[in-house]
Amino acid sequence: MRVGLLRKVGVATAAYGVAVAAWPGLPARLSGLTDEGGRTAAATGISLRPPGWRDAAGGAAPAPAPKGRRSGPPSPSGSRPTSGTRHCSD
Template identity: 65%
Template sequence: MNVGLLRAVGAATAVYGVAVAALPGLLARPSGLVNDERRTERATRTALRPLAWRDAASGLAMVLAPEGPALRTAVYLRIAADFGDAVLLGVTLPHRDRRVKAVVVSVGWGALSVAGLLAGGPSAERPGRGPFSRPCPAATER
């Protein structure tokens, strides 16, 4: 696990989440969720803010979680959110080009988190200790 990469992804996600919560147009405009005057309607702003807080909270969890199972859990949550966004936005956003861009961005962020889990790097876990593995009793009895 590359903790530095995961913390960077978490920090970027948290900052973006706070920014979108404050200014929902940052997400609404590129997603095509604006009216003819390119303004974000009140209902759209209301709907986007919880999504933004989810991103802020999950990103902050990636930054603050202790290395190990807690950090992996925060990263799994982030990956599920990103890939879920790709699926949902990919089928529901208006205009095909907006859907494609949303899928690319969402999958890209999710892939960064997957890469951080799979990569070695600063604070990499010991070899053979994946997220679901248990230590071998024979190895610990020496």
């Protein structure tokens, strides 16, 4: 597993999650969840923020993960458990 790539994807996912949580109108516009004026309903914003928080937390987890061992059993503090947890949450 390429730890550098895992970290970059994690940071990008965390940044996306923060953006969605801060501005839920961004994904709402892209998915057609706005009215004719381009405004997002309050309920739509409320429903889009938790997935943004989840993405921010799940993306931030692999960023500081240490590099796992190449041979032997996987290290519990390595990147494999972190990436597995990230994939299972999706």
